[in-house]
Amino acid sequence: MGDGSLVEMTRSEMRAELEAGTQLAAKRAKVPELTQDELDHLLDIYGSAARFTAVDIGDEVVMSNDGTGSKHIGNRVQDLQSYEALIGIDIVELWQIDYSYKAIKTNVAHEGQAMKIAQALLTNPVQYGAMPDLGRYSQPDGPIPNWSELLPLGKIEEARRAQEEAAAMLIDDIGFVADRMVAAGTDGIDFDTTGAAGDADFLAGLTACRKLREKYPWLGIEIGMASEFVLGMHGQLTFDGERLAGMWPKDQLRMVQAAGASIYGPAVNINTGKSTAWNIARAMTFIKPAMQIAEIPVHVNVGMGVGGVPTCVYPPADATSRASKAFVEILKIDGY
């Protein structure tokens, strides 16, 4: 189940779950349902009683790893080394526990020093990651009037101006941190859970990405999303003339590509009350149209609470490996 609990189903019950998941997603996002062949393939994967399943030899994909490490194995660089050596991660990520560019700005020199040490001790690509986290700029955490308080009062224009001011600050902060991480030797910058605060959050990420791409043509830039749908907290913001509010993964990807990112990470959140079969069919239906137009690598967020993986502290290996296999074999993703 989406909460990690173990249930038993017949194949016909599981097929019904798959069909219900894809039908709901197709209706919600106005995209095609998964085909019968794709549902049959999903049924084969999810109908297995194996604890662990995997793709065929030669079909392995790249694993970028936002939030690498446990934060409790030695120091942070040792944490990255253990993931490089023991787990076989392809891209590791240095990060701090207050996972927000605004917070990092205040101690960026120390973060840069950790990056320099990591680069000296690892062979793997090491990127730096944090959340854009636009909400941090609103009162009481930040200087900008809180748009979530303004909106219920009917102060729509004030709420919109507040989000625009916050987005401008966020773009500056991402650039400030990224410049210093580049100077420290980073291979890439990760914008994790982009769009968490809605369309202004997404716009800030896209704008910061475009500025970084112009400065650093070689830099790895990963834009991972917060959810399957961009909330219209502002409602009128555009990027390259296109309204961001209401975008599903296909349109999110078009914007991310246009901004110059290296990797796009779609995220589809879990419904904890539904089965993993229902959730994987729903997630794949949302993401499939993006895969059909992708010109850059797509690393689907397949982790706790997203991408068909249950929301629980220790996701069962059967659930994580089935979701990974399904995305690789059916959607032909480039990584996760």
Add this chain to the structure above:
Amino acid sequence: MGGMRAAGDLVARMQMTRRMRLKEAKQYVADKLGCGTRDLSDPVAMEQIRIEKGLGTLPFTSSVRPDDAGMMEAKFNIARTLDIPINCVERFKARAGL
């Protein structure tokens, strides 16, 4: 792809630096290494290739190679082999006056 146990780090670098999708990135790396794309996720095949080309290997209890390229040294070789800039390598060269 197994990271440094195989060639996952190399394919990942092509995705990051050149925005290559997976199939293109695997083919590019395989061509540069002179092997097949299936070899890229084969830890046995890649161990030999990484040693021969100085791309770095993982030290373990029964296998350490202190005389071979590792970490920063390996990244110099990876940058040259894949024909890509690696940020920390470029900064190492600049700061060391190389």
